[in-house]
Amino acid sequence: MSAVLANAETIRFEVDAGVAVLTLNRPDRLNSFNDQMHAEVRAALEQVRLGRAEGAIRVLLITGAGRGFCAGQDLSDRSVAAGGEAPDLGASVEKNYKPLVMTLRALDLPVICAVNGVAAGAGANLALACDMVFAARSASFIQAFCKLGLIPDTGGTWILPRLLGPARAMGLALLGDKVSAEQAEAWGLIWKCVDDEALLPTVKALAAQLAQGPTFGYAQTKKAIWASSTQDFETQLNLERDMMRECGRSHDYREGVAAFMEKRAPQFKGN
Structure with a gap:
């Protein structure tokens, strides 16, 4: 170390x-x-x-x-x-x-x-x-x-x-x-x-x-779960929509889909 x-x-x-x-x-x-x-x-x-x-x-x-x-x-x-x-x-x-x-x-x-x-x-x-x-x-x-x-x-x-x-x-x-x-x-x-x-x-x-995982997706998941305790259901659904849009633009999402289609282990970069 x-x-x-x-x-x-x-x-x-x-x-x-x-x-x-x-x-x-x-x-x-x-x-x-x-x-x-x-x-x-x-x-x-x-x-x-x-x-x-x-x-x-x-x-x-x-x-x-x-x-x-x-x-x-x-x-x-x-x-x-x-x-x-x-x-x-x-x-x-x-x-x-x-x-x-x-x-x-x-x-x-x-x-x-x-x-x-x-x-x-x-x-x-x-x-x-x-x-x-x-x-x-x-x-x-x-x-x-x-x-x-x-x-x-x-x-x-x-x-x-x-x-x-x-x-x-x-x-x-x-x-x-x-x-x-x-x-x-x-x-x-x-x-x-x-x-x-x-x-x-x-x-x-x-x-x-x-x-080694999809760090950007982890961070968004963390934020969404912490936010849920102070928001109503519709507001949380809107947050999920916006975060899903951001995750869909990430390198990790593209790599995850490509690895799944190619039947290989993903190489996430965390962004």
């Missing part, structure tokens, strides 16, 4: 054969976010955006180092001295967590998450903001905000009801119960739960497969 952002201290970022791998790398803090990690993740996602525009990156895989995926915000960065002024948590959301999940949603390629351990608070909702989520069997998801008198951020109040329905979303948000990877799969919170030792091999194989 060729390393990118070699000077990063809180993440690892590597690109190989069209697959970018972003690893949260503060294992001693369960990969919890501080300001430096936010800045380095932003820089990595900008590399992904530029790499996609150049055709060098066609899939993003996000995972965590060590025994956890991400424990959310590093609270030591938000300590309040006795009698001191409370930090402006809304400013942190606006500066860091809001642009983080909006950038993931806007990337014109599949974003896959491999949850290798606990995903708590913003860490859980970061994972759920990805397009496909795999989790190790020992992993878990916790909406830990209620333990601190907070609300689920990083898109949690939007994502949870749409994935689980209001009853389960409300229960998880108010109680902060731990959800196992197997339960998360059964509820439709994630795509798949796999054995711990199979997690990265499984996800990397899928990423390699997607990196």
Whole structure:
């Protein structure tokens, strides 16, 4: 693999054969976010955006180092001295967590998450903001905000009801119960739960497969599915019409049809 952002201290970022791998790398803090990690993740996602525009990156895989995926915000960065002024948590959301999940949603390629351990608070909702989520069997998801008198951020109040329905979303948000990877799969919170030792091999194989696929069509599919939750049926049908028109003009569509007619494997370029 060729390393990118070699000077990063809180993440690892590597690109190989069209697959970018972003690893949260503060294992001693369960990969919890501080300001430096936010800045380095932003820089990595900008590399992904530029790499996609150049055709060098066609899939993003996000995972965590060590025994956890991400424990959310590093609270030591938000300590309040006795009698001191409370930090402006809304400013942190606006500066860091809001642009983080909006950038993931806007990337014109599949974003896959491999949850290798606990995903708590913003860490859980970061994972759920990805397009496909795999989790190790020992992993878990916790909406830990209620333990601190907070609300689920990083898109949690939007994502949870749409994935689980209001009853389960409300229960998880108010109680902060731990959800196992197997339960998360059964509820439709994630795509798949796999054995711990199979997690990265499984996800990397899928990423390699997607990196050879019709990336433009994947990006349009992603946009259409995300848009569907806020649009009426006719508006969504119109969006499908417009996106189908764009896909029909793509190189990948022409190559896919030609490969089918010629009974050969397609050679997609991602555009």
